[in-house]
Amino acid sequence: MDSAQESPAGRDDTEERNAQAPRPVRQAIPNFRDILSQENRTQSSSSVFVVVDGKEIPKPAKAPKESIIEMVREVEGGDSLDEMRNEYAVVIQDTNTRRGLGIFATSDLLPDHLILSEQPALSFWMPRDVSMASMRREFEAQWCELLVHEQEALRAEFPKLRPVPSGRRTLSLFQSIILYNFALEYSYSSPDGDFAHIYSLASRINHACRGCANAVRGGMDWYDPHRINITLVKPVKAGEEILIHYNTAEGRKLACAVCGGMSDRPSRCQALRDKLGEWRVKLGGRSAQASGTTSTEVVEQDDFNADVPGPPLSVMDRAKRIRNKTVRRWGHLFTREGCDWMLPWQSSPWQSPPRTPYPDSPSPGASSPGTPFLRAPPPTAAGSPVRRKRTNRSRGTSM
Numbered sequence: 001m002d003s004a005q006e007s008p009a010g011r012d013d014t015e016e017r018n019a020q021a022p023r024p025v026r027q028a029i030p031n032f033r034d035i036l037s038q039e040n041r042t043q044s045s046s047s048v049f050v051v052v053d054g055k056e057i058p059k060p061a062k063a064p065k066e067s068i069i070e071m072v073r074e075v076e077g078g079d080s081l082d083e084m085r086n087e088y089a090v091v092i093q094d095t096n097t098r099r100g101l102g103i104f105a106t107s108d109l110l111p112d113h114l115i116l117s118e119q120p121a122l123s124f125w126m127p128r129d130v131s132m133a134s135m136r137r138e139f140e141a142q143w144c145e146l147l148v149h150e151q152e153a154l155r156a157e158f159p160k161l162r163p164v165p166s167g168r169r170t171l172s173l174f175q176s177i178i179l180y181n182f183a184l185e186y187s188y189s190s191p192d193g194d195f196a197h198i199y200s201l202a203s204r205i206n207h208a209c210r211g212c213a214n215a216v217r218g219g220m221d222w223y224d225p226h227r228i229n230i231t232l233v234k235p236v237k238a239g240e241e242i243l244i245h246y247n248t249a250e251g252r253k254l255a256c257a258v259c260g261g262m263s264d265r266p267s268r269c270q271a272l273r274d275k276l277g278e279w280r281v282k283l284g285g286r287s288a289q290a291s292g293t294t295s296t297e298v299v300e301q302d303d304f305n306a307d308v309p310g311p312p313l314s315v316m317d318r319a320k321r322i323r324n325k326t327v328r329r330w331g332h333l334f335t336r337e338g339c340d341w342m343l344p345w346q347s348s349p350w351q352s353p354p355r356t357p358y359p360d361s362p363s364p365g366a367s368s369p370g371t372p373f374l375r376a377p378p379p380t381a382a383g384s385p386v387r388r389k390r391t392n393r394s395r396g397t398s399m
């Protein structure tokens, strides 16, 4: 018989059976708030309260990061927040310029996108009571405390660390200087100035002036203070380099990767180009919003707190300032554009700023007869004037 022509009695039976059968219970998918409150129930020892939905609940003693990662893994199929954001969003590539390696976006992204969020690959603790002269030895000691496989992994990841051996109790002066130099070049100081953090990806980001940079370093992560967050401030196309601003008074002065300017702001030429771009968008009838954040807006945002005195400089920042002064003063003696501080004879010319390499170093064309020109004369048969041949000096033990 056709099921549509079932007798009324038969239909009643089926309805009764359906009513008696236990209904499958719909399991609610836990969301972030559920997990948070679950954690609150288990860890209610904390006396600090937070307000969720108008209700006061005890603040979790432990950050529910693991729970978030679990949820992300379930939803996205990724392994962690890092994996979800970093490896899919950016890639390390050679810039094919003197900048060396850089970080490039893998897809088109909009402003405000959190493009990088990662934990340090290596952290050097910078004790406050240690003088700058001892800082190099401090870093050396901390390097020697690492396990050999950790040192090997870092050496494989950062080619600049290759001359620094693994598995030693002490380093030679040369190796120690390379390590120190690496830390100065690749590290970000923690907000409290106690640590120098080196990141696998974020430490590869190159510099651009505030106006040309398309990303900024975000504030401190509440859950994880050593995590660095890099957020876009401009729309970025796939394959475009991610650039942030990191020329500070105490750091090494680098030319902007986009406009070549040495200052914080875009060069006049770049500012004009930006303005033209804005006008082109306006005249083209599209909304001004399509151009994203303009360089002037970025500068204004950044300058908002410009006159608020910053925190006192950390030891690392002071070390950077001294190094920068040394490079500005003596760099021109070693290479045409500047030196890699202690390794001038090894370094390749690391940048070619468009006009004057450093604000106060003499440029070859600019010397007037009245001003003394400090460039070293070319090497003679007697040896280079910069690295003189070692004379045979007695070392105390005579034959």
Ligand SMILES: C[S@@+](CC[C@H](N)C(=O)[O-])C[C@H]1O[C@@H](n2cnc3c(N)ncnc32)[C@H](O)[C@@H]1O
Binding pocket: 098, 099, 100, 101, 102, 185, 186, 203, 204, 205, 206, 207, 208, 254, 255, 256, 257, 350, 351, 352
């Ligand atoms: C934090 S590292 C960036 C990663 C580096 N490019 C690499 O190959 O590993 C900083 C160094 O990159 C180079 N660099 C970064 N921005 C630059 C720029 N705008 N112009 C020239 N060199 C730059 C400088 O040598 C600087 O000391």
